[in-house]
Amino acid sequence: MKKTFLILSLAMTSLFANAQELILPLWEGTPPLQKDMGLEEKAIEEGIIRIENVQIPQIEVFLPSKQMRTGQAVVIFPGGGYHILAYDWEGRDFAKWLNTQGIVGIVVKYRLPDSKSLTDAKEVPLLDAQRAIRMARFHAEEWKIDPSKIGVLGFSAGGHLASTVSTQYMHEVDRAKDEIDALSARPDYSILAYPVISFRDASAHSGSRRNLIGEDASQELIDRFSGELNVTEETPPTFLVHAQDDKGVPIENSFLYYKALDAKGVPASLHIYPAGGHGFGFGLGKGPVDGWRDVLLDWMKSLDSK
Structure with a gap:
């Protein structure tokens, strides 16, 4: 038995040593x-x-060993209320876990709108998100990614960004463009974990709203950045997960987005757990949410069968 375990351990070590x-x-x-x-x-x-105060936005790409790659890739937006990025907890750790499933994980260090160096702060996170998805498609052949299997994963305010790019992937700002901009920024699917969705009063996460669009934003801006109001038939299939006892971001956010997706006929899978709080990440040791990633993997596999 010990010999078998040793052989398996050595095989796994060799496998992950090939990851890049x-x-x-x-x-x-x-x-x-x-x-x-x-x-x-x-x-x-x-x-x-x-x-905090990201000045050089970047992607950190985690590639599984070539033998394991499924062709899927997930572009990951860590949360943090549009003030900080929980970079490992809701970023690197998930990218490494996705690698164990043969999925390319791409963590986005996107710019945060409270930086004094930005000239139009509210537009910048979406701009970086669009760019990250386009870069995944630009490097698809090199990274052995199927360009029709690129999803997004966002947590809390990162979930707001993931839902925004899922509904406003064609939004443009006046800027210089290059060959990467010719590619689509539409995700093929979205995974939203305890997401901020609505900036309307009843469900709003006040910190995220204030940091992105300001304290006295117009109704037009509030509506533009309320994801449930911007869903169309072209919004990608979505997986939502939330805990009922979330005191940071009310579960109504996930309900609103799910209802909007359902109304437009977009495939959606909503998972509400009775406990787990806000920011449960992997869910390890958090009770009911402990197994949410297994449910997610089943959903991701089901996308291939449709």
């Missing part, structure tokens, strides 16, 4: 809608890695 990690900037030179002010981002590690 790449870091690429999203933009060449100074990113669009940003001034070069010499500001520096800050990374703080207190249990988890928190990144």
Whole structure:
């Protein structure tokens, strides 16, 4: 038995040793809608890695070994209220886990709208999200990705960003463009974990709304960034997971988005667990939500059968 375990361990070690990690900037030179002010981002590690004041947005690409790759890729947006990025807890850790399933994980270090270097802060997270998806398609052949199997995964405010790019993937701002911009920014599917969806009063996460669009935003802006109001028949199939006892982001956010998807005939899978709180991440040791990732994998496999 010990010999068998040792052989399996060595095989797994060899398999993951073949995995690769790449870091690429999203933009060449100074990113669009940003001034070069010499500001520096800050990374703080207190249990988890928190990144603030992102100045050089990038993607960190985790590639499974070639033997394992399924062709799927997931572009990941960590949460943090549009003020910080919970970069490992809701980013790197999930990318590495996806690698064990043969899925490419792409963590996005997107710019946060409270940075003083931004010229139109509300547009910047979406712009970075669109770019990350386009870059995944641009490198699809190199990274052995099927360009029709690129999804997004977002947590909390990252879930808001994932839902925004899922409903506003064609939104444009005035900027210089390159060959990557010719590619589609539409995700093929969306995974939203305890997402901020609505900026309307009853369901709004006030911190995310304030940080993205300001304290005194117009009704037009509030509606534009309320995901449930922007769903169309072209919005990608979506998996939603939330805990009933979430005190940070009310479960109504997931309900609203699910109802909007259902009304437009978009395939959607909603999973509400009785406990888990906000920010449960993997769900390990959090009771009912502990197994949500297994449910997610089954859903992702079902996409191939449709």
